[in-house]
Amino acid sequence: MRKGSGLAVFVAAMLLAGVAVAKEHPGREDIERKGYQGPSTCGAQGCHPGTAKEFLDTVHWKHASPVPNVEGLEPGKEYGMKNRIYTMCNGNDIVNNLKEIFNPATGKTKFSGCNSCHPGNHISDVGSVGKEAENAIDCLICHASKYDFRLRIAYEDKTGRVVMGQDRSKEAALSVGRPDVKNCMVCHESAGGGVLIKRGFAYTKETDVHAKNGMVCVDCHASTNHRIPTGFDPNNWASDGLRVSCEDCHQGMPHKDGDLNRHVARIACQTCHIPRTGGAIAKDFTRWTQGADKFYEPTTLKKEANETTPVYAWYNKTVRNGPHFIGPKGSREEKGSRIYPFKIFEGKAFFDKKTGNLLAMDFAPPMATGDALAGVASAAKTLGIQEYEPVPGWQTIYFGSTHLVTKEKALTCFHCHSRNGVLNFRALGYTEKEEEKLTNASIYFDKLAEQQKEEW
């Protein structure tokens, strides 16, 4: 990154943060007088007309979208956590719908389901449309800095429907603004079965240079009409059709060093600037472990943010998608491919011996009794699958590694161009002779010797 552009980004972020703090929400007086009734309040007096309706067409509400870059999908069908299964999340919104789960060992119950993070009230659920759905949107969970999470709990109403509560208090409504890191992380940090399990990154000043510079999630993931841009993570399929990349800010020749700039054509920024990853490394949905509360969870091997190393592969932003592998497509020969780092994850679950496909799981039965096959049976019933033969098997998943960005600890010449370097040149398509040349200190010796002299 050029020093000047870095400074400019920092100053811009600081100014934006300053504006966010200083600027008072124009609807404050109206909310103080009339209270907050939900999205209708936001749409009143011409403030945010049509916004609620617009939100219903986003990934955050639908949990699905067209997915043009993944192979093996049905054309015209939308995919996302609404209906996808893989071995980080063996259920989805459909088969593992939010419900109350009874534990026979204790007689206690708890509410659980994949759609517990959906910003509706569960009566109006994933992908619902119409006025009722518009009125069910929980605007404040993303926009309020003073949201009381004691109110965001699931409960059964008088008619037995499972409802997700919301904080629609005046106090919460008066604290609205641009989403802060907390607003995003409320849901995004606990995905996959616990804090920092799925993606394994913590967005803090200690772990990410952007956070250190005061930037918040939506500085990069800046929305347009509530459509939020995402990167090309091989395992994150749904998108609002907008994309974000490092180059949106760090354009052209981002380094002072010409040698580093030359790498940019074939090496993604993340490869050098995200040298570590974290989170779950493996999970077993066929074997559930009983916790202290006597409920069961899939057995999971967990690591901290920055505790594991990534795997490197060519990636052309299209995805190989098979029952036992979800990961990047691309090659050295393909000009559109670059080398990216990935968090590698392995998951064990049940596959259908007849079709070879991964089977979905409703978590309620195994959560209550540890019986994983009962979860498969329940999901099959929901999906109308009558015949299947479950056999355990493994799936490898490459997750995009796009956070935990560092400037100080970025990889430099010898981290890759040495015999014990992080890149496996042979696996990346280089010949033995090329590898020998690429892992020799002669490539950078004079340059680093000079740098060393300057540093000391």
Next chain:
Amino acid sequence: MRKALKVKVAAAMTVLILLLAGGVAMAEEMKMVGDVVKIEISGPDAKTAKATLKDTKTGELVVITVNDDLTLDKFKDHRIVVGDEIRCKYEVKDGKNVSKYFRKTAGC
């Protein structure tokens, strides 16, 4: 020969001391899983809080001092409340169990 023996004994002693010191240092970091039974925090500007956890293995009540902003914020807006199960690491400093890691075990 005698000198060599002395060097070996000194090296062995050094290794032993280092191992013992390491053991002591490791013993200071405690780990536990427990349910929150009480949270004491003095208002929205509080810079510290006390959370009492009931150890799920022993049933013992352990009072944890929490100073990190992220966890304090979760107490303030009630993302962590009484009844939540917590995975906690703490160090004993000046008679206090100071949190180094305080996370809910649950996710989605």
